[in-house]
Amino acid sequence: MKDESFDMIEAEVEDKESVRPLTKIAPAQTRAKFSSFQVLTIIVALVMTSTVSFLGGVIYDRRTGDAYSEDFQVFWETWNTVDKEFYGDMPSRQDRVYGAIQGFITTLNDPFTAFVVPEQADIHRQFMSGKFGGIGASVSIDANGEPYITRLLRGNPAEKAGLEPLDVIKGVDGQSVQGLTLDQVVDLIKGDVGTEVLLTIYRPSQDTTFDQPIMRAVIEELTAYSGMVGDIGYLRLSSFNAVSASQTEHELQSLLDQHPRA
Incomplete structure (x- = not known):
């Protein structure tokens, strides 16, 4: 059975010629309360709406996951086959994951898009910022695998210390750099601003080897x-x-x- 107050309001609306603002309805009518059944119906409706929305999200995610699974089916089949059948020395799982990512990036054919492994990410971020704690010298690796100075940044510690292009770096802080990669050598040379690094330098033009202390400073690379x-x-x-x-x-x-x- 309908609530009486709702019947009266409904009658007002149905009689278009006698429509009046609801504010003029008797106070007893404006204080109408929802029946327990109506309140329960509204609550159930809200819950069902939320549930449908939530389930819709789950269903959508599940479909998305299925689509990804189909896309990667060939990838995982290849991965598992190689994992079981490869007869040589298997790279670590991490190296294989990085290799797969690198392969994806390579398909972009964009020289300005690259994947940097986490171990080198800090060095890369410092390089891209254009500022870092160092000595102000560019370093490369020669045919013998030895690091040497290719360029000095004007007005920076390496130039002030008297280093020259083609100087070969033999050691950093008493540690030999023989067999180290370029990134490893650069990582040893870089450090906190205001700290000192000791380079062992071989100068081919004079056929001499000497130790050169250099104070690290904030380096802004000149590009x-x-x-x-x-x-x-x-x-x-x-x-x-x-x-x-x-x-x-x-x-x-x-x-x-x-x-x-x-």
Whole structure:
């Protein structure tokens, strides 16, 4: 049986010619209360709506998972076959996972998109920031596997200490670097700003070996260079990082101030 107050309001609406604002209905009518059955019905409806929405999310996720499973079926079949049948020395699971990720990145054919393993991520982030604690020298590996200095950053500790391009790094803080990778050597040289690093240097031009202490400083890698050849200006950008844009702007303005012909 309907609530009486609702019957009266309903009658008001049905009689279009006598519609009045609800505020003018008698106080007893405006204080109408929901019956227990109506309240229960509303609660059940809300719960069912939430349940359907939630189940919809679960069903959607499950379908998404099934789609991923189908996409990766060939991958996992290959993985399991190699895992069981490969006769050689099997790389670690982590190396295989990294290799799979690297293979995916390679398919993008984009030289500016790369996967960096977590062990090298901190070094990479420092490099991309353009600032780090170091000595201000670029290092490479020669044909004999020895690290050597390729370039000195102007005004930085390595240049001030008298190091030169082609100087070979034999040791860092008394530790031989023979057999180390380039990343390992660079990691030894870098450190907290204000700390000292001792490099053992072999200088081929003088056939001498010596120890050179260098104080680490905040290094801002110079990626933009400019100069004049006659009345022709040139601008060189060696790499990209967080400070490349500001350095390029500075070098370009320096060129324009010299009024180059081209």
